[in-house]
Amino acid sequence: xxxxxxxxxxxxxxxxxxxxxxxxxxxxxxxxxxxxxxxxxxxxxxxxxxxxxxxxxxxxxxxxxxxxxxxxxxxxxxxxx
Amino acid sequence: xxxxxxxxxxxxxxxxxxxxxxxxxxxxxxxxxxxxxxxxxxxxxxxxxxxxxxxxxxxxxxxxxxxxxxxxxxxxxxxxxxxxxxxxxxxxxxxxxxxxxxxxxxxxxxxxxxxxxxxxxxxxxxxxx
Numbered sequence: 717x718x719x720x721x722x723x724x725x726x727x728x729x730x731x732x733x734x735x736x737x738x739x740x741x742x743x744x745x746x747x748x749x750x751x752x753x754x755x756x757x758x759x760x761x762x763x764x765x766x767x768x769x770x771x772x773x774x775x776x777x778x779x780x781x782x783x784x785x786x787x788x789x790x791x792x793x794x795x796x797x
Numbered sequence: 798x799x800x801x802x803x804x805x806x807x808x809x810x811x812x813x814x815x816x817x818x819x820x821x822x823x824x825x826x827x828x829x830x831x832x833x834x835x836x837x838x839x840x841x842x843x844x845x846x847x848x849x850x851x852x853x854x855x856x857x858x859x860x861x862x863x864x865x866x867x868x869x870x871x872x873x874x875x876x877x878x879x880x881x882x883x884x885x886x887x888x889x890x891x892x893x894x895x896x897x898x899x900x901x902x903x904x905x906x907x908x909x910x911x912x913x914x915x916x917x918x919x920x921x922x923x924x925x926x
Contacts, residue, residue: 741828748818751904771905778895781827785891788829788867789884 718765722776725766729757729780732764733787742784744777753777757784798870799878800842806869806880807893813873814901823873830866830881838881848883 719725733740740759746752753773755766786793801809813823830838835849845853848866864884871878882890 737829738831741826743824743826745822745824746814746817746902747822748814748901748904749820751906753902753905769906771903771907774898774902774905778898781894782891785827785867785882785887788827788865789882789887790829790862790864791884791887 717763718767722766722768722773725755725764726776726780726783728764730783730787732757732759732762733784735759736761737787737790755780799876801878801880803880803882803886803890804893806871806878807890807897809878810871810894811897811901813871813876813878814897817873821874823871826870828868830868834868835866846881846883848881848885 719728729742733742736759740757743756743758745754745756747754750769752767752769755777757764783793799809810823810825817823830846830849830852832852835846835853839845839849839853846866848864852863852865866884867882867887869880869882869890
């Protein structure tokens with residue numbers, strides 16, 4: 717359930733979204749006290765989660781947000797880097 | 798559950814993160830507003846959410862280019878807020894949301910590699926000498 721590699725998590729999340737866009741949801745939780753960011757993507761059948769306490773993952777998190785939200789809206793993403 | 802517009806939502810979300818510095822978790826959930834959810838939402842609120850008209854229009858052909866609104870919810874302890882982001886508001890919302898993230902998620906650990914590299918470089922130099 718917990719994936720330890722960010723790239724794997726991102727790939728799995730986007731795949732899961734592509735297979736069931738109508739039922740997949742993306743949840744993120746942040747605990748300031750522990751300095752921990754937890755991400756979960758689920759379609760109520762499969763769950764994948766990622767946990768981190770690294771500041772370097774913040775930028776990846778923002779990119780993933782952009783990517784998943786664009787998928788949710790079915791909007792083509794412009795290559796912004 | 799408080800329904801806000803996207804800008805007010807990001808402001809309130811920033812306040813949640815601020816309050817959570819002492820204790821608690823701020824949780825953000827996102828999902829697509831499908832036909833069924835839009836229909837239910839329009840029944841409850843007596844109006845169709847922004848961006849939803851195109852999807853609920855029964856005359857539309859089922860093509861893949863249709864753009865959906867997105868439902869975003871946030872909770873902190875017992876406070877709940879939500880917003881619906883229309884497809885044309887995505888960029889604005891994304892910018893505001895990432896600003897909030899960068900501003901408040903500062904308790905994550907920074908990289909410690911440079912210190913370790915300096916230590917190993919120093920110890921290697923000592924060994925060579």
